[in-house]
Amino acid sequence: MTDISVAFQGEHGAYSELAAIEYFHRKVNTIPCHSFDDVFAQVSGGFSSFGIVPIENSLAGSIHRNYDLLLRHNLQILGEYHLRVSHCLLGLPGVRLEEIQFVHSHPQALAQCEASLNRLGLQPVVDIDTAGSARWLRDNPDKHSAALASHHAARVYGLQILLENMEDDQANYTRFIILGQKSSRRIEKKTAAYKTSIVFSLTNQPGILFKALSVFALRDIDLTKIESRPMPGHVWEYMFYIDFAGHASDPICQRAVDHLKELATSLRILGSYPRHQIDYQAV
């Protein structure tokens, strides 16, 4: 085993842990944390080498808490990973699908599988998270109950996969970011394409966002994401989070960021990291 550790929110078997394992190819110790705040604190305090948190889901949108925590902590984004979120129906070993009556899981997972559950005539039971429902089933063996969680949770808690791909909309991806200290060794991946994440604030004047975006458009730099968040203590003023294609050390990107600094009241580069490109099967 390695001494590299990755903090994640949830308990063993969580989708965040699965993303960490796939991103680092199993060569890490995964550290469960109670909250996203704890993940950031764990990495900031030097207790874990890295952290992994979800930042955006293709169905539900951005996870705003993590945008706010990025601003509050002085960490760097070292990488990104797109995880295909596929919910499995998990039962105790040996049970048959026909025996299942109740399905335990997190409300969002239950909602994402609503049509499947209705079709099978299964009754949803709300639990605190997906992995937690799998652990619950292991600890409270009941042949009429199933959990809705990942295939990874099935492995962790010794459960049987009764059905796969339970989600009604297969275009279900979560984008995770990998966090580290500014001094962290970079995680090198063979890739030509980089992405950079920045956060900046603008004064409230007509056309200011248009001007801000012009620093990228005039240099043909592709934006992959724009997100606005309320600015703490300023009613209806916003911080903007932008991801753009390219590395912050590329001269052209450097000039765009310098140009943006002329317009922005504050600006911070959150990190440049290899872009994770995958072929989406279900669009």
Place this chain on the structure above:
Amino acid sequence: MTDISVAFQGEHGAYSELAAIEYFHRKVNTIPCHSFDDVFAQVSGGFSSFGIVPIENSLAGSIHRNYDLLLRHNLQILGEYHLRVSHCLLGLPGVRLEEIQFVHSHPQALAQCEASLNRLGLQPVVDIDTAGSARWLRDNPDKHSAALASHHAARVYGLQILLENMEDDQANYTRFIILGQKSSRRIEKKTAAYKTSIVFSLTNQPGILFKALSVFALRDIDLTKIESRPMPGHVWEYMFYIDFAGHASDPICQRAVDHLKELATSLRILGSYPRHQIDYQAV
């Protein structure tokens, strides 16, 4: 009493009901609904004249569910209202502050008053909503318990206001929108300034958002809000929600929208309505 009805999410005493009463100057029947979905369904089905839902909070950000519901229903935004969210500590009539040990409320309200509660040495107890915690206290009289809710909830449930302005950050405003059917009679207010809300989608190509914003910038039309949401069924493609200053029937705004239609793959005008301008006291 009037036969005009306004659907809101929550139970009597909720902040949404308070916003409805302030917006309509009490001249309406307020109809409590279980969920935001029910508010939209109530108005779409013609069971209520109007609906009111929160769309954005100055601390917590946008309420995404309501952006998604705007897209799903063919309703019109007829107005907006900015409510100052001020949490009061409510006790049974006759109790003294010194007797209080426990404070019941919604997790977000408790979080917004964390420093105040710590200072007073009060223990938070999580409840399903603010108004619900006030009703609970009326129905389960306990002189050691208080609820954290609006002054309106105090009136509704006959409770005593022990302390006002419990929130740690006073820059706490929620923007509500007033919904009606396309055929609804407009709610006229004496105001010079209008605002228009639109939603549109763009193909994923470099600089496209910059081009989209140019239709406003080149005509000196001020944007007051921009929000992106994942497009259902399209991984990492977005719908954009924009609010701009002006009425959709103004020739200049009309030309901007026509120009945007040349770039957008879809576009819908959600409504033009009088702008609610208030002086923010605490910034």
